[in-house]
Amino acid sequence: MFSDLIRRMTAPEPQTLPDPDARLALGAILVRLARTDGDYSTDEVAQIDQLLMRRYDLPQSEAAALRAQCETLEAEAPDTVRFTRAIKEAVSYEDRVSVIEAMWAVVLADGIRDDEEDSMMRMTVSLLGVTDQDSHRARLKVSAG
Helix, strand or coil, X not given: CCHHHHHHHCCCCXXXXXXXXXXXXXXXXXXXXXXXXXXXXXXXXXXXXXXXXXXXXXXXXXXXXXXXXXXXXXXXXXXXXXXXXXXXXXXXXXXXXXXXXXXXXXXXXXXXCCHHHHHHHHHHHHHCCCCHHHHHHHHHHHHHC
């Protein structure tokens, strides 16, 4: 179903993603992060829905439908290294920082900072080319809000 999107994202020189594809890629990264610890909780699902609603100005039903598509894409997507490289190539730095904010919101959604999620965050921050300082500020922003 998503093979064309995955093929374009993992091409040797990925191009900027059109908005619908960028939405799917962002959501899939959030789903991958939430699934990292083996407990894809209802709190994390609700947080992803809320993030998609706010980021894309969607009603709840459309955000849930988008998340469901993202879950499918995440399951079909290649390894995290190639997947995040494609996002890095296709998305501006400022938008990647906002992706990191969204990721921290998912990590903190269930109130537990799991070692696997922390490890995935460190790897993803690096692969997306976001500085540790910007990731730290993003986490503090999410924690405060």
